[in-house]
Amino acid sequence: MNTIQQNLLHIKSTLPEHVTLVAVSKTKPVPDLMEAYNAGQRIFGENKIQEMADKWEQMPKDIEWHMIGHVQTNKVKYMAPFVSLIHGVDSLKLLEEINKQAKKSNRIIDCLLQIYIAEEESKFGLDKEELSALLTSPILEEMKNIRIVGLMGMATFTDNQNQIKKEFTHLKTIFDGLNDTVGSRRDALQCISTPKTLSMGMSGDYQLAISCGSTMVRIGSSIFGGR
Ligand SMILES: *Cc1c(COP(=O)(O)O)cnc(C)c1O
Secondary structure (H helix, E strand, O other): OOOHHHHHHHHHHHOOOOOEEEEEOOOOOHHHHHHHHHOOOOEEEEOOHHHHHHHHHHOOOOOEEEEOOOOOHHHHHHHOOOOOEEEEEOOHHHHHHHHHHHHHOOOOEEEEEEEOOOOOOOOOOEOHHHHHHHHOOHHHHHOOOEEEEEEEEOOOOOOOHHHHHHHHHHHHHHHHHHHHHHHHHHHHOOOEEEEEEEEOOOOOOHHHHHHOOOOEEEEOHHHHOOO
8 A cells, every 4th residue: 555645646747837735634633634734734624613713723734724625604613724726615704704703813714616517416506607796795894804716616526537527627617707707807906816816626526627627626535545
């Protein structure tokens, strides 16, 4: 069996320079994360806020912590002091809470809007209409402590490469259209940056995701082993 360090270095060697690697360390113990840290990894992704906060306390402070799971509004306060990027934002209500908690911590928190692209009931995210509704909401203009920097999506869990490719391509099209959706309101909207991050691709499909335009991949089991 390969070590975490070997897995990590191998994956990094296959990624184009413009693609950021999030090492998904959910359920894994701190010594496993430290092995990746000692091999140079500084971005870790977790899907439970409490677990992420525990690891943040125990680990070096130059780590960027990404929340990749579904976020419950009442738990935002536990990560607001330190989280670097929240991938799974799927409502205005959640954005408002992130903005409120970020303000308390005197921070601006980067967020990705999660788009629903899979054919699976169990997955979260906004559809195209909900995305436009969110981006045109007047409430956004008052949000000074969040910054929407791009989109995130998860493809259907299937072996059908054509279907996954179709879903990733769909997300990329929405991503490319974001500037137009925001349009002339950009100047009024401090909280939306030029879209730069497209988070798509996991252990099983990240190469395909990159070929479809991903700029950030979230890889867990191929680095740390199965869960
Ligand atoms: C667990 C998880 C991943 C990583 O999955 P692997 O198949 O282990 O690479 C990526 N994204 C999200 C949202 C996850 O929950």
